Amino acid sequence: MAGRHVAGSEDPPGGSTTPAAEAATATRDLTRMSADELSRALRAGEVTSVMVTQAHLDRIAAVDGAVHAFLHVAAEEALATARDVDARRAAGEELHPLAGVPIAVKDVVVTKGLPTTAGSRILEGWVPPYDATLVERLKAAGMPILGKTNMDEFAMGSSTEHSAYGNTHNPWDLDRIPGGSGGGSAAAVAAYEAPLAIGTDTGGSIRQPGAVTGTVGVKPTYGGVSRYGLIALASSLDQAGPVTRTVLDSALLHEVIGGHDRRDSTSLPEPLPDLVGAARLGSSGDLTGVRVGVVHELNGDGYQPGVRARFEESLELLRGAGAEVVEVSCPHFEYALAAYYLILPSEASSNLAKFDGMRFGLRVVPTDGPATAERVMGATRGAGFGDEVKRRIILGTYALSAGYYDAYYGSAQKVRTLIQRDFEAAFEQADVLVSPTAPTTAFKLGEKLDDPLAMYLNDVATIPANLAGVPGMSVPNGVSDDGLPVGFQILAPARADDRLYRVGAALEALLERGWGAPLLSRAPELPTAPLTEGTAR
Amino acid sequence: MSTISREEVARLAGLARIDLTEPELNRLAGELDVIVESVARVSEVATSDVPATSHPLPLTNVFREDVVEAALPVEDALAGAPSAEGGRFAVPQILEED
Amino acid sequence: MSTTDLVDYDEAVARFDPVIGIEVHVELGTASKMFDGAPTEFGAEPNTQVTPVSLGLPGSLPVLNRTAVESAIKIGLALNCEIAELCRFARKNYFYPDVPKNFQTSQYDEPIAHDGWIDIELEDGTVVRVEIERAHMEEDAGKNTHVGGATGRIHGAEYSLVDYNRAGIPLVEIVTRPITGVGDRAPEVARAYVQTLRDIFRGLGVSEARMERGNVRADVNVSLRPTPESPLGTRTETKNVNSFRSVERAVRYEISRQAAILDAGRTVTQETRHWHEDTGITTAGRVKSDAEDYRYFPEPDLVPVAPSRAWVEEIRATLPEAPVARRRRLQGEWGYADAEMRDVVNAGAIELIEATVAAGAVPAAARKWWMGELARTSNTEGVELADLPVTPEQIAQLQGLVDSGRINDKLARQVLAGVLAGEGSPEEVVASRGLEVVSDDGALLAAVDEALAAQPDIAAKVRAGNLGPVGAIIGAVMKATRGQADAGRVRELVLERINQG
Structure with missing residues (x-):
């Protein structure tokens, strides 16, 4: 394993007795352990799920006032799950390896009985009557859900500044953005408020926050994780995936949430590849015979020098591990952003039509004139949606409106074909493709809020994977000149998510050998800023 | 200079059922240009010989069998409703009949 | 509302050539909805037949019902359509409170079936071929109840209550090409077409196709042109015309208007119009600002449907014969005259008679019951024949009792009344009401003698060889036995007695 063991995490003396568990926790901070380590400690009886869950709830209580990663903390429910798991384990029941390991879930994922807002005012107070498939799987695995994490409203954004419920702060520098849209999940994991989190990625919303918070984020192959219960942004691009501190943890979580779901028509029928096995194989640091393709078009202008320097160093490490590094060209990637601008708003304008104040969520009655259904819908949507959501709905309505479909949405779908062909050709020459995940480190809160285009450019390297449906991962690969983390993106062919884990785990192991510790250990200690009334909803 | 008129934005806002304020209408008129620019960009390569991809992975014929599953309890179905009456969702006056 | 000018129908069709087009929506009789497992039972309590999917809750996703697709293919094949090699669903975006997602999942430019035809038969036996443009799959909407208005109509209502039980029930929409060249018979053609489709849906077993439940709904397009050579005129679309008679009336009305x-x-305004069943008129719908801008695009949450040719052929092999062909065959087998068969068809009694014959009755008797006594009852009570509380098996049993001489026709009508009143099977009614015919010749002979004695002049005429007035004697006997005698046997006994004398 990649040098992450905490003393005493294996072969515990004294079996599963409470004194042993107490002794173990006395010597280590449960919130600093990886999910894999927690899994081992739980199975060995060194700790209980209640202890682990409580430790994370305590951490949230201590620091989330400063970070604001959570929109809702589900302490009672999480502890109830933890107690149940502990009881079942004590009764000798065979449990899932991650049973008892707590997790945070992005608020775009529907959770039965827990408020789900997707970061929007229009869903304030909505408590879903059902669970997303991936939530059912987390529950079936016995994983306590700590709460729901902050995000850009309806996952539209790259900074989490578009949340209706306030900014999330980057644990590396509280004045900076944590990326987006899944800034809450990435910040929660980076701030040790949760060992694991769920994100969703429509154009980079898992990978880019991972890059700017020094965490691992994986966008699985489209169809690899059920979308049933994800509040849709752009149906043909959305994909849920793991947000973790280690590559192995992502693999463990991916195997819990992934695999076929009959309630999602776009769910892949075949079983997942062996992801955990690939991660363990990769952690040996040997990549002999693996062909790594550097995408020419994703390594050019607009990248911070520090981002480029870390990328080149990482390539050197891969070469040193036996990988063959080649340059590949994906000439149509330069059209990806334009296609994305047409597809995302089009689908979003339709997906978000259901938020109309008739069946659930906010209803705003206009104060002037007759309160007809039509006018109540308009007033509700005018008041309930934020600027970015309105902007994209109007863009999408325009792109789909009479007479434009073929030229707009239709043409964008053709670009998708061209990008898929680029990927196919590139994967003839390479087993995985690589690039920096994001062009810059985290920018300051508010810095780009009024510049949507600059904000969108953040996603330039991550969008092609969503358009083509291929899987991608961001692995932290150092800090830039400003001391802030940067990420290394790995892309694999559709259904070959295991390649991400092998190469990602290898890079992680090689980097940490050099650093002597995980990157996150360099993040500054967070000030204690307890949750106040009204922070957690 | 914006190529999309404020009136066009107002029409779209009506289609999308979003009440927009005057400043919002004016601002969005300028921002719609991103669509026009994107269209110009994709048109460079989206030629007639390129097939469109509507789904990222080419699945077909995904069906469920015609089997009844548990319905939501009616109280759950109505739990989130801003207004309900007699097991139904209460909605404001509807002017158009389709 | 100002009075609408109307031209007398005959004058209208003398001066103009009507062209019609019909869109029929049929609710498929699947157990679960189009895109989720919610049940589809008719008449359930509001919002008890919904899942997160049919309620359009955030995060929910559709998965297509295989049986619904199979039914759509069956309908397509029965209408002699091509079945698409690959087709997709699209989203039709519009805001309306009974559409839970504010888009309807439908098929737009890629229907599952297209380019077909169907022969329909008018009441006088004329066969008209109607060309089918397409048949596509879509989902139904929920139901609004308007509250606060005096009439329960939309106008004047203060608010509405929405039940989503119907939302997501699978529909197939069948669209004809313009039906030309039928002249003044356009209303009749429209009616016969919808009736034929109803028969097809029932024959295929894809829907109960009950008009009164809204299982089958028609939108009728009508336009006029000066001559059959002129280009098509501007059309109106009258929505939700939900009975055969109304289809005919709505077309007639639009032609006159x-x-x-x-x-x-x-000039005629191209518009959507509403049909008013009570007054028999159409009125203009409200003009919508966003009409026709439905922003269709391929539904990304569903994958394409690509019915393999093997599957299509498998389905084709299960299809029953077409209604017109089937009628011709049954008419031959049953020996009905053309007019008799038409009446049977128009009464919707084919299946009932077929089942009655299958249960042992001869075709003539089966027709006599269903088109006679039962048709009258169904008319008086305003109930469809098929919904009367009597089965074809019971009718066959009833006729069996007549054939065996245990009851006569008059008693049979009383037995039938008992069956309809829920008193049990014909056998049971005969037993419980004591309706068996008097077969004791002794008792009958006494009655015959009495009748002959009471009417000596008639008796004399009969004896003289004039059998004409014998009915009067028989009638008197029947009266004396309160109808419980077998009239045939009475006649035999009367003649016997006279000859003996």
């Missing part, structure tokens, strides 16, 4: 407009030198 449009003729008046054209006669006055004005």
